[in-house]
Amino acid sequence: MLVVGAALLGAAVVGPLLNHAVVRWIGWRVVLPPYLGWVPASREIGRVRARCAGCGRALAPAGLAALPSTVVAGRCRGCGRHLAPWYAAAEWATGLLFGLCAAAVGWSVALVPVLCLAAGLVAMSVVDLAVMRIPTRFVYATAAAVAGGLVLVAVVDGPGRRLAGAAVGAAAYGGFLLVLHLLSPRALGFGDVRLATLVGAAAGWAAWRADHPLLTPVQGVVNAALLAGLAGSAVGLVLVVVRGRSHPFPFGPAVAAGGLVVVLAAL
Numbered sequence: 001m002l003v004v005g006a007a008l009l010g011a012a013v014v015g016p017l018l019n020h021a022v023v024r025w026i027g028w029r030v031v032l033p034p035y036l037g038w039v040p041a042s043r044e045i046g047r048v049r050a051r052c053a054g055c056g057r058a059l060a061p062a063g064l065a066a067l068p069s070t071v072v073a074g075r076c077r078g079c080g081r082h083l084a085p086w087y088a089a090a091e092w093a094t095g096l097l098f099g100l101c102a103a104a105v106g107w108s109v110a111l112v113p114v115l116c117l118a119a120g121l122v123a124m125s126v127v128d129l130a131v132m133r134i135p136t137r138f139v140y141a142t143a144a145a146v147a148g149g150l151v152l153v154a155v156v157d158g159p160g161r162r163l164a165g166a167a168v169g170a171a172a173y174g175g176f177l178l179v180l181h182l183l184s185p186r187a188l189g190f191g192d193v194r195l196a197t198l199v200g201a202a203a204g205w206a207a208w209r210a211d212h213p214l215l216t217p218v219q220g221v222v223n224a225a226l227l228a229g230l231a232g233s234a235v236g237l238v239l240v241v242v243r244g245r246s247h248p249f250p251f252g253p254a255v256a257a258g259g260l261v262v263v264l265a266a267l
Helices: 002-036 085-105 111-131 136-156 162-183 190-207 215-243 252-266
Strands: none
Touching: 002 085, 002 111, 002 136, 085 111, 085 252, 111 136, 111 190, 111 252, 136 162, 136 190, 162 190, 162 215, 190 215, 190 252, 215 252
């Protein structure tokens, strides 16, 4: 019941909301600036919602009463128009990850920060795949939600010392990618550094053990970085084979995937 409920929550509630956030951010930060010549303030574009181009129906639910999802079947529920494949892909990915998180963590308050992390990683990965940028606001919003969840876990389940693992992980992973960014800013953007700091905090928290309070968070970060490196190398190799030459590609999804695997394995 927990796994099914979490999967439905991700696909039918959280996924559409993430789609709305992604569409709004890309339109505001990527599409409008070249068209207008300046970045409009959020108040100047009103309460814009992601809408179907055919009938104008909102693609994100206005609340729980608007369920089920508008695009979970790949079509607008208003006019049946086929939508961009990534709409449904984002919702299904969110549902799948929520189900996997619930299966790995079980009935525990620790599921709260894990689900917050998974939702944020989906949104950031979608944007990075689309425009090769990681929204700073998404990172900060996810970090705030995850931090609140970690504090909740510390209060309910303890121990509070486990939060130190999050700090060690954030410093280790974020610091490592910061060095790489400073060495080659064009190869690794600062958005990846922010994302790695968030992922490192989650991995360090999940991997923390009382017998080795410093070593285990660092080991969790190392595992996450290795997985991200392997995934990034595989993607790069495929691109070289397909395109015949090296080509820039988003590294954020690899960082996100490696970190989430480590978190779920550790818990």
